[in-house]
Amino acid sequence: MRTDISTSDISLDDDKALHHWNGVIHGVLSHGQATGDHLAALTTQAPDFAMGHAMKGLACLMLGRRELFDAAQAASDAATRALSLGGATARERLWCQALQDWLAGAPSQSIARMEEAMRLNPADTISMKLSHGIRFMLGDNHGMLRSVDRVIGAHDHSHPLYGYALGCRAFALEEVGRYDEAEQTGRRGLDFARDDAWGLHAVAHVYDMTHMTEQGIALIDGFPDAWSHCNNFRFHVWWHKALLHLDQGDIATVLDLYDTKIRDEKTDDYRDFSNASSLLVRLELEGVDVGDRWVELATLAAKRSDDGCLTFADMHYMLALMGDTDSGAAGRLTARMAQSAQIDDDIGRVMQSPGLALSHGLECFGEADYATAFAQLHAAQPHFQAMGGSHAQRDVFERLTIEAGLRAGRIDDTERLILARTALRGGHEDSFAAARMGQIAQMRRAQAVSTAAE
Structure with a gap:
């Protein structure tokens, strides 16, 4: 065979297929633009190759769109x-x-099928x-590491997909x-796979989390091979670059990256959509007037808000809707x-928690009801991980929770959230945290003056 x-063994016997x-x-591994073309050609060339159809179905579900x-x-x-x-391999x-499981509402079981395939052959990179x-979409960060570590030993320099x-x-x-x-691991991977956008973005995440903005910007600028071939994942790489410039206070570059x-x-x-909506919220929290950029996002969000496929997606639609108090x-x-x-x-379980409290909290934030917003967001915050996505992506909700707390006058609770956020970043205080800690210090001084005057 x-x-x-x-x-891995494959039942295909046609060279073109x-x-x-x-x-x-x-x-799939490189997030390349040509993936869809290869998949369409595969299903045409080998219509009886079940795994090709399974890949198509899983790819549709990963797009988080109800109509798919x-x-x-x-x-x-x-x-x-x-x-x-007949003739299909066990894998x-x-x-x-795995596709059937996800269609039945159990993507966690789809993971189990993939893990079983990896037990058949630990070198099965795909x-x-x-x-x-799928673990990433379900917020299973520790499971991601356990999964990779179980099979990384089967990948060495001779494996074509090692990087x-x-x-x-x-x-x-x-x-x-x-x-x-x-x-270190991400940079080593790029030595073997210079077109690995996922690996490049992993290192960009490190620099975002550890407030190493210059290194992050230089990384993205220095590895165009890792993102120039990409499908829409290149937008996400540029989003990371915008976050790094935002941390530096370079608003003009952030807006230019957004528009171009x-x-x-x-x-x-x-x-x-999540790249765009979360970036605009971050800018507005820093007092930046983003002009009419929300208009097209709000229009799209209203159309997509019935999807109900992923809490992560829904909450980014909510970011575009939470200031609309009329419609x-x-x-x-x-x-x-x-x-x-x-x-x-x-x-559904993630929609229940943290989804409901987070959605209500964002809605109240948009209505300037900061006390209720903070109560709801604070209740949801310990469960943000379950939404999936990365720390960097979910951080927009952390920022909104902190901002709601400040506006509601919940100084002590808000300070604890900021300190926990900084601890998650290895103790590295970014510009957002530094500014809010400065604001808390001012609020406490004002309280002290007020108390002394009584």
Whole structure:
């Protein structure tokens, strides 16, 4: 039996089909623009290759769009028909089961299928990447590291995908706060895979979390091979660059990156949307007038607020709606989330917590009811991790919680949140934390003067 570039047995016996499957693997690992073309060619060249249909279905679900569930189900049906013809490997059958699990509301079980595939062959990099990606969406940062560490020993210099495996490990290390190891691992990975956008972005995360802004900007500028070939993931890399410039107080560059890179293509992909909405909130919290940039985001958010696929996505839609006190769109999103929270599956449970409290808190923040906003956001904050995404992505909600606390006069509680946020960053105080700690000091001095005058 033949093998693919993940060094795993594959039922494909056609050279062209195998070429395209390898192109899919490389594309998924490198976030390459050509991935979709390879997948379309694969399913045309080998319509009875069940794993190709499973990949298509899983990719649809990862996009977090309600209208793509039908496409994912159709892909699952095609995979089932292909399996009935016989000849599929155990790994291929596991991938088809993973798709069925997610369609049934259990992406956590999809992870288990990928882990089983990795037990069949620890050098199966693409199954590791899928486990890694789904865990990321479910907020399982420690599971990401355990998963990669179980198989990293099967990847060495001779493995064609070694650099990408290191990139995944670097990101997992960063998300559990092992910043020095993450930086070293990510940079080593780039030595073997210069087009690894995920590995590059893992190191950018390190520099964001540790307030090493110059190093982060230089990294992104110095490795264009890692993002120039990318699909929309390149917008996310530029978002990271904007965060680094924001930490430096370089607002002009941040706005330029927003207009010419991050939001140059006004897609409604939730990942692109989250880049944009979270960046505008960060700017406004620093007192920046962002002009009419919210208009197109609010229009898109109102259209997408019924998705209910991912709490992470919904809450970024809410960022664009929370200041709109006239249309009622924010209230409708919270009400829809309450309905989704009644469903007892992986997604519904996150909608329940932290989703409901977070949604209500953001809505109240937009209405300038800061006391209620803080109460709700503070209750949700210990559970933010469950939303998925990264520390850097979820930090917009940390900032809003802190800001609500300051505006509500909850000085002690807010200070504890700031100190915990800085501790998560290895003790590195960024400009946001420094400014808010300065504000707290001023508030305490004012209180002391007021008390002395009584």
